[in-house]
Amino acid sequence: MNIPSIQTDPVITKLLDKVPADMRGSFSDAQLLALKVALGGRAWGAHAVDARWTLKWWRWQYYFVFLAGRNKRVLSLRERKLQRLSMAIVLAVFLLVSTAVGLLVLYLVKSALGIDLIPGFSLGVWGWFQSEFLR
Structure with a gap:
C-alpha cells in the first residue's frame, strides 16, 4: 500500500508556495502535518461567492472582500446565540408579514x-383594490 506524501497535499502545496524557495525542503512531514492541522485543512478560495475589489482614494488604497458560502466551522457559544437570535428575528418578521398578507x-x-x-365603516382597501386591479 502506497501512502502519499504530505508534500503532495493541496493545502501544503499552497502553503509551501508562499515560503521562500530555500526553506521549502527544511520542513519534515511531521512539521507539515502539524501546520495543516493548525490551519484547519482549509482550502483557499473555496467560496460560492468571492468578490474582491480595491478602491484608491488619494494616497491610500482600501480593499474590500465579500465572501459567502456554506459554513463548515464549528460555531462558538456566542456565534450559536447570535445565530439563534437572527433566526428568531427572521421567523418573527416572516410570521408578521404572512399574517398581514393573510388578513x-x-x-x-x-x-x-x-x-x-x-355597517357604515370601511378601511378603503376594497375601493383602492377595485380601482387599481379590477378596472
Whole structure:
C-alpha cells in the first residue's frame, strides 16, 4: 500500500508556495502535518461567492472582500446565540408579514362577497383594490 506524501497535499502545496524557495525542503512531514492541522485543512478560495475589489482614494488604497458560502466551522457559544437570535428575528418578521398578507386577503374576500361586519365603516382597501386591479 502506497501512502502519499504530505508534500503532495493541496493545502501544503499552497502553503509551501508562499515560503521562500530555500526553506521549502527544511520542513519534515511531521512539521507539515502539524501546520495543516493548525490551519484547519482549509482550502483557499473555496467560496460560492468571492468578490474582491480595491478602491484608491488619494494616497491610500482600501480593499474590500465579500465572501459567502456554506459554513463548515464549528460555531462558538456566542456565534450559536447570535445565530439563534437572527433566526428568531427572521421567523418573527416572516410570521408578521404572512399574517398581514393573510388578513389583507381575507379582508378583500370579505369585501368581494359583500359582507359588511361594521355597517357604515370601511378601511378603503376594497375601493383602492377595485380601482387599481379590477378596472
